[in-house]
Amino acid sequence: MASESSSAMLDMTDADSDDMDMPTLMDDQEPSPLIMEHGYDIAIKVDAPIKQLSTLETYVTYRVRCVCARWPTPPSVRRRYNHFKVLHKRLSAAHPLTAAPPAPPLHSARQQLDRYSASFVAIRTLALNAFLDRIAKHPILTHSEDFRLFLTTPDEEIDKVFRSENNALNLWGLGSALAYGGDGRHSNGVRVKDPEFSSAVDYLNALQDKLATLCDLTTKLYKGTAALAAEYSSMQRVCDVWSTQCGARCGGTQRGVRGVSAGAGAAGQAAGGRPSPSHRAVLPLLAAYAAAQADKIRQRDRMHAEYVSGTDTSDDLQNRVEEATEALRSELWSWTAKTHQDIKGVLAYIATRQVSVLAQSLQGWEQALRVATDTSVHHLFQTVSKNGVRNLSPTTSAAPHASPSASPQADPLRPDSPDGTDT
Template identity: 25%
Template structure:
């Protein structure tokens, strides 16, 4: 197969890097997390404007040196044997579309890889392919979620560097969740995704399940839902109820967190206007000059502290909560697949009891295979569930703890600023009294 032609690069500045790791820690706006499953800005008209002042800033798009370099890989081979980095987004243009690709850099010591380092470029659709293949190969494992499709609504200008950076971070986390998973990390499609060149990956994509195969799976899923599950183990019923409750709570928490951020953003914008008013006022009040300027200075410093808090809220809390909103949807899908496998087994057993089948020997063989399939599915889900739950509790606990510390720090700094202002005013008042 001939390699596909290399797309034309636009709005690229590989050599323009931010210092340190600031781009990796840059905040995520909740506006960049407003998604809609029906729309996608991954592909849009070639004629769409990409060069407006808010889009594709080289300082935002170009990442610092690969995160791989932050790890002392040689010093801890027994701890982790594969490192994956997603960085350096680039805009591509061809005759049909404009799209974004990301550099995927991999460093590994695993013997099944032909080399210890790989570097490829992937677009969002390639990540969708990988997720789909993992779901097909491991139907009852909890596959990490991908960032959702971005809402278009005719507003191309929303395809900004902030959205690209938000997506880059989410894709980076997606691949590293897979790399850290004890089963998914050894999936052959994951290896192909990390190592194959673009034309090779295109060839592998064509080897996926055909249309009729996918239609058959859909028909089975619908049939299972119609028949229902009569013999679901109690433990999976309880897990399903837990997932439903978790989904409701995390969705509410996601909405409230974003609303709080918007309110705090409004408070910050108000502070930005509030301080300068005192400075302007001081020009016409000679006796209040020091007090007014002191107020303006205090408000200005509180404004900066509040902005820092908002950045931490949008960069540390909201993305984690939203990721687990997506995880709750994944969990619901996994439980449905488990039920689908059991429903197929129950149907065959019922058919055998009612002697509806002509060839009972073949039916018994099918039942034995389906029984093994159900047992494997149950064991895989139970093991992955425990792993996921531990990770979830650890992630959310750390996130809430950090946010509590950030809140305390914010209020302590603001309190210190206002106490300093009050102290200065008390001293001035005492001096005026003595005079």
């Protein structure tokens, strides 16, 4: 696929990212199958980013896979970020009354320096996936021709079909605003506030706030967990050193130290796993989406205000107000439900991860307690080794009935053999 230019697989394990370690997102040879969710005739997945090095520029392409009942689809296509951007622009231009899901934001000034870093690309991949998923599940946008073209055009032709009109206005996202012509003017006359929509605006604004905070907190939570993991492993090291230096008369101490070492090691390992940064991709997207919806509501309010103020009382304007109202009404209801599903998905992931981290570390500490308190381990080990020796020596091998009962008791909890300091 898409290998006309020399391509280099992004090394996702390269973990010197600015803030967090990212899980690996490799272009696995056997991609997971796409399964349509109940009630949808389309399923989409964006993954496997590849860094493309052409003579002129370096960019990242993402693999887009899609199965759809409505049209035939190639197994996968490769798209770069600009194509997604154009898709978004075209969708919002073609459907002025509905808010298209916002494309993931451009990199920030800081990220500009490091656009190909593993963490940035990983988050963008997830965000693009969420973006396309949202379009696919949108009742109107999913039937858009631009969307179909985006998914089905072969890689070689995509640049022709999806040429970005590279002028400054588009770059700043003003293209869609201009599509409405006069609507952009602020009317100084009557202000209309439909109670139905004004409460929705309030909700959307509050939701944006919550989503941003949630994203923030979760990033902090993961970072804190990772930092804690590092401390746990340093405690394990300290305890290991201590346990090797324990003298002959410190059996109890040694057991205790070994226990702490085991527990800290397990806790460190449990907390050290790399979480998926999905929250950082999905939550800002949802927040931006909420902002886009709020914008649409404001647009409708402006139109309504214009109508009420009576400067333009043509039937056309009334129709447009009615249309916008209807579109918003139907849109908001399903939007809220879908957004809640997305949020729930993110929250469920966070909770599941926390539960698994804590369960693992609990298990580790419980095992540590066993290591620290079990006095019989040493004796057990001694009998086992004695039997082992006896079995090995040719003189006693003639007595097979003597030992098999004791030998399988080698303690699984203690892979390290006690060096006889307790004797």
